Amino acid sequence: MTNEQQKLKALLLKNLPSEMLPHRRFLPYFLKSKGNGAFAKIPRGSHSAPKHEDGNWCSFDEVFEKLRPGDGVGYCFTYIEGMAGGDILPFDFDHCRNATTGIVCNEAMIALSRWQSWSEISVSGCGLHVLVKGNIRTRQLSETCLQMWAPKHAPRFFALTGELVGPAFNILKDVGDDAQYVCSTAAHISAKIREELQAIDPDQWSRLPAEPEKKKTETREKAKTKTRKVLAGFDIKDFLNFYGLKIDNETDNDLGHCIRLRNCPLKHCEPHVGQNTTSTNFIYPCKDGGLAFHCNSTGCDKHSVHEAIAALEEDQGPYPPGVYENNKAVPRKLFLIRKTMTEVEYKSPKWVKRHVLMADALNMFVGLPDVGKSLMECCHMAELSRQGKKTLLICREDAYDSVWKPRLIVARANLDLIIPVLHVLAEDGEKLPWMLNDLRHLELFKEALLEEKADLGVIDPIADFMGTLDLNKATDVRRITGLLNPIAQETHTALLTSAHTTKAVVDSVIKVASGSIQLMAAVPCAWYLVKDPDNPVQRLMLQARNKHGQKRGFKYIVEGKDWPAECPLDDPADGEDGVGCVVMKGEETRTADELLERNSDKDNGAKTRIRRWLTEMLANGPVDTQQAGAEMSARGFSLSTVKDVCREMGVVRDGKTWSMKKKPQAVKQDELFDGDKPKENV
Incomplete structure (x- = not known):
């Protein structure tokens, strides 16, 4: 690491918001000349999504270990479902500062003073x-002097300097709706900054790109023909007579039958100054059978027939027989039905397997591909079949004949009670894959559950059947779960599906499923299947969701069983590895959240224990450094790990004492403003 990079690390460590430091969102970048004296900041790796190969998103310490000579450090603001740190909005005020004098444009300082949030000087x-x-609500700003990219819609990477604009701008703040105010006035702010830059840095101003030309609004000629259907039997002359509109003459032209008037409906039925025989016209019927209006006089020439009729109705009321057909359906009357909680009939939860598979509901298994989700499904399907309970199975990932059947046989299932769904057959003979995004397919699924009188319906895995829907979109997930839960209730079936775990490091089991958090939130009973970190042979089935009782857990192993004789192989050697089978090993007291907490630290829970220790030790105020050191040694904590946790928690170690960092005081108005004007440099 060069001297400049060491200085950068110290400056960022001192000045970066504490909300940014703990997250793996840092990337090295290098400068590449644009050929005009300017340089582009090129990240070494993708800033749109974290990668696992070389060039991935790094922790704060890791990124400095990867720097090459001349490299800088940047931060990725991209929103990733289930990954912390993606809720920060990055605004780039460009061409607003003289790099030599340090003077900032007044308009930029007004915006900064409005927010009083964390602000740094850019690399240039x-x-x-x-x-x-x-x-x-804004997705992106691309003005010359003000840009912003909403992390949920556009990935963004900032090259960091850590050089604060001033001490008043050292805290990351939630500014609420004030963020949208600046977005809404971005064009004005950019134009004002551009104007002010000429005074504070003429040379930079002269090199600004030309303002993009504003698109001209095309003038659209008013339609002279009908858009709505006129009532059958409509009498145009009775209509004109009702409103006191006098006919001058009538003629037929290219538009239709033209009735020329002596006065104008838009002038309160008074004539225009210079009204002539062609000034004001109702056309009925038009060539297409409709009603139209046209007036040549200035001020009325842009108005449509609907505006002319509206003006007449406002002055004299509606024409009693009516003019147009009313194609709008009359809205139904709605009633909000309610009752007292005393009148609500209690319904006891029902289980297909007590506290494991809930009836009348959607259940879920979540785990990595090699943890045995399908084998666990086989275990429960087999157990239910031995009790005379039937399962309807839909799977496209594994073959029924070569994978599911041998597994079910070694699990001792009654195969007559396991019903696999092969495909959807169209009336023309075409075979179609069953999909969740097709309402007809869901209806067929419900009918099959009812006809088979199934106790369990398995969809393995859910991602294979989403079709055009996206598991990462909350609206798509709610659509699917909102359809499957009612099917489970109407058929009194336990529906069971499976999903992979997310690749992100998460701190709560509710976030563990790959895709939107709505996937786990929508199921009343869900299980997290994971390898036991303390026993490499053993695996754990831990309850992630249980709306009707405490969360439970079980231990299990996957044993290899002999290949079943009922499934003869062409080459007996293919069956030498046998068939996997789940064997339950009793209850487990550890919870899913405990395991995730350990995994997030990646140090067997050391950081978690250190956080608890520091919180308890410093709860009543500062502690002497020697006392803190002695307790740290007694507990067997590593000094380097303690330092990391202290930085993450904001613990201050000044050589004499250890203490929690005090929350900074709010900036006073007189520190930001000189009279009524914001100070140029705060």
Whole structure:
């Protein structure tokens, strides 16, 4: 690491918001000349999503270990479902600062003073990076002097300097709806900054790109023909007479039958100054059978027939027989039905297998591909079949004949009570794959559950049947779970599906499924299947969701059983490895969240124990350094790990005492403003 990079690390460690430091969102970058004296900041790796190969997103310490000479450090603001740190909004105020004098454009300082959130000087010295949290509807700003990219819609990477604009801008703040205010006025802010830059840095101003031309709004000629269907039997002359519109003459032209008037409906039925025989016209019927209006007089020439009729109705009321057919359906009357909680009939939860598979509901197994989710499904299907209970099975990942059947046989299942769904057959003979996004397929699934009187319905895995829907989108997930739960209730079946775990490091079991968090939130009973970190042979089945009782856990192993004789092989050698079979090994007291907490630390829980120790030790105020050191040694904690946790928690170690970092005081108004104007440099 070069001296400059060491200085950068110290500056970032001191000034970066504490919300950013713990997350694996850092990337090295290098400068590449654009050929015009400017340089592009090129990240070494993808800033749109974390990768696992060389060039991946790094922790703060890791990124400095990967720097090459001349490299800098950047931060990725991309939103990733289930990954912390993606809720920060990055605003880039460009061409708003003189890099030599340090003077900032007044308009940029007004925006910064409005937010008072964390702000740094950019790498070029000519701009500012402002980070906030808040509520926005805007997806992207691309003005010359103000850009922003909403992390949920556009990946963004900022090259960091850690050089704060001033001490008033050292805290990342949630500015709420004020974030949208700046987005809504971005064009004005950019134009004002551009104007002010000419005074504070003429040379930089002269090199600014030309303002993009605004698109001209095309003038659209008013339609002279009908858009709505006129009532049968409509009498145009009775209509005109009702409103006191006098006919001058009538003629037929290319538009239809033209009735020329002596007065104008848009002038309260008064004539225009200079009204002539062709000024004001109702056309009925038009060539297409409709009603139209046209007036040549200035001020009325842009109005449509609907506006002319509206003006007449406002002055004199509606024409009693009516003009147009009303094609709008009359909305149904709605009633909000309610009752007292006393009147609500209690329904006891029902289980196909007590506290494992809930009836009338969607259940889920979540785990990595090699943890044995399908084998666990086989175990429960076999157990239910031995009790005379039937299962309807839909799977496309594994073959029924060569995978499912041998597994079910060694699990001692009654195969007559296991019903695999092969495909959907169209009336023309075409075989179609069954899909969750087709309502007809879901209806067939419900009918099959009812006809077979199934106790269990298995969809393995859910991702294979989403079709055009996306598991990462909450709306798509809610659509699927919102359809499957009612099917389970109507058929009194326990529906069971499976999903893979997310690749992100998560701190709660509710976030463990790959895709939207709504997937786990929508199921009343879910299980997390994982390898036992303390026993490499053993695996754990831990309850992630149970709306009707405490969460339970079980231990199990996967044993190899002899290949069943009922499934003869062409080459007997193919069956030498046997068939996997789940063997349950009793209950487990550890919880899924405990295992995830250990996994997130990647140090067997050391950081978790250190956090608890520091929180308890410093709860009542500062502690002497020697006392803290003695306790650390007595507990067997590593000094380097303790330092990491202290930095993450904001613990201050000044050589004399250890203490929790005090929350900074709010900036006073007189520190930001000189009279009514914001100070140029705070």
